[in-house]
Amino acid sequence: MSTGHTGSRSAVVHIENGDAPGPFLIVCEHASNHIPPAYGTLGLDGAARKAHIAWDPGALGVARRLAQNLDAPLVHAGVSRLVYDLNRPPSSAGAMTRQSESYVIPGNQTLTPEARQKRTSEICLPFHDALHAEIARRMAIGTPPVLVTIHSFTPVWFGKPRAVEFGIIHDADPTLAKAVLAEAKARTGLDCRLNEPYSAADEVTHTLRLHATPYGLKSVMLEVRNDLIADPVAETAMADGLTPVLSAALRACTQEVAA
Numbered sequence: 001m002s003t004g005h006t007g008s009r010s011a012v013v014h015i016e017n018g019d020a021p022g023p024f025l026i027v028c029e030h031a032s033n034h035i036p037p038a039y040g041t042l043g044l045d046g047a048a049r050k051a052h053i054a055w056d057p058g059a060l061g062v063a064r065r066l067a068q069n070l071d072a073p074l075v076h077a078g079v080s081r082l083v084y085d086l087n088r089p090p091s092s093a094g095a096m097t098r099q100s101e102s103y104v105i106p107g108n109q110t111l112t113p114e115a116r117q118k119r120t121s122e123i124c125l126p127f128h129d130a131l132h133a134e135i136a137r138r139m140a141i142g143t144p145p146v147l148v149t150i151h152s153f154t155p156v157w158f159g160k161p162r163a164v165e166f167g168i169i170h171d172a173d174p175t176l177a178k179a180v181l182a183e184a185k186a187r188t189g190l191d192c193r194l195n196e197p198y199s200a201a202d203e204v205t206h207t208l209r210l211h212a213t214p215y216g217l218k219s220v221m222l223e224v225r226n227d228l229i230a231d232p233v234a235e236t237a238m239a240d241g242l243t244p245v246l247s248a249a250l251r252a253c254t255q256e257v258a259a
Contacts, residue, residue, distance in 0.1 A: 011036060011078045012123050013130040022071035023250060025134060025145035028063040029086040029207060030056035031076040039083050043106025053100035054080045056152040058229030063150040065239030075131045084123040087206045094203060101158060128210060135211055146250060147212040147219040152226040153197055162197055166190040167223035171200050171208040176218045179249035187245050197223065218253060
């Protein structure tokens, strides 16, 4: 079942499998390339609005399948990262970036403080309020969730090919990330690397830092190279391969704590 928040929030945040009892909570901040009509096209042509700068291609398909396989809730965004990047703090220039890779974003060049505040109020706050509510509800009943955020990255960045296929990124606590890395190396044929192609130093762990780190929740950010999830069949295959990786990694962390 898919549920979205009513009113203006419905285009910003969507919650699926909200009552799923599994230990994981899946998040996909860059699920959509939708630009609400109020923002026009941000001055971009159709090709740019479909490019990786506008969203994480394939990430939502992987996230949905993982949520299904793991019996987990999924919280995902309905607005392009170019309007507001939900994995960046409001103070960051990257929250409403003026340039992404080689693409200049005309609609973000001369934002006033009032315009930045408006986007933050209309997009950032509803999304993170909804995610926090899901976390708080589970914590209140004694089942604190394991937070997993799903992203994809382009195989070529500024003309340079990337060999890494699966990146595992952590915020302050590396425990789950290291366990996922070990299980992925053992169970998949992917080129798996810790804190590549990004790390917390690149401001990419905002969601983990905001929602997991303060509560001591187990958490990890997963980055899949988007040429490996270029269609629904590939998305499903990737998620099915990562499902036992996540389950085994969580078991390993739990056993380590128990020991």
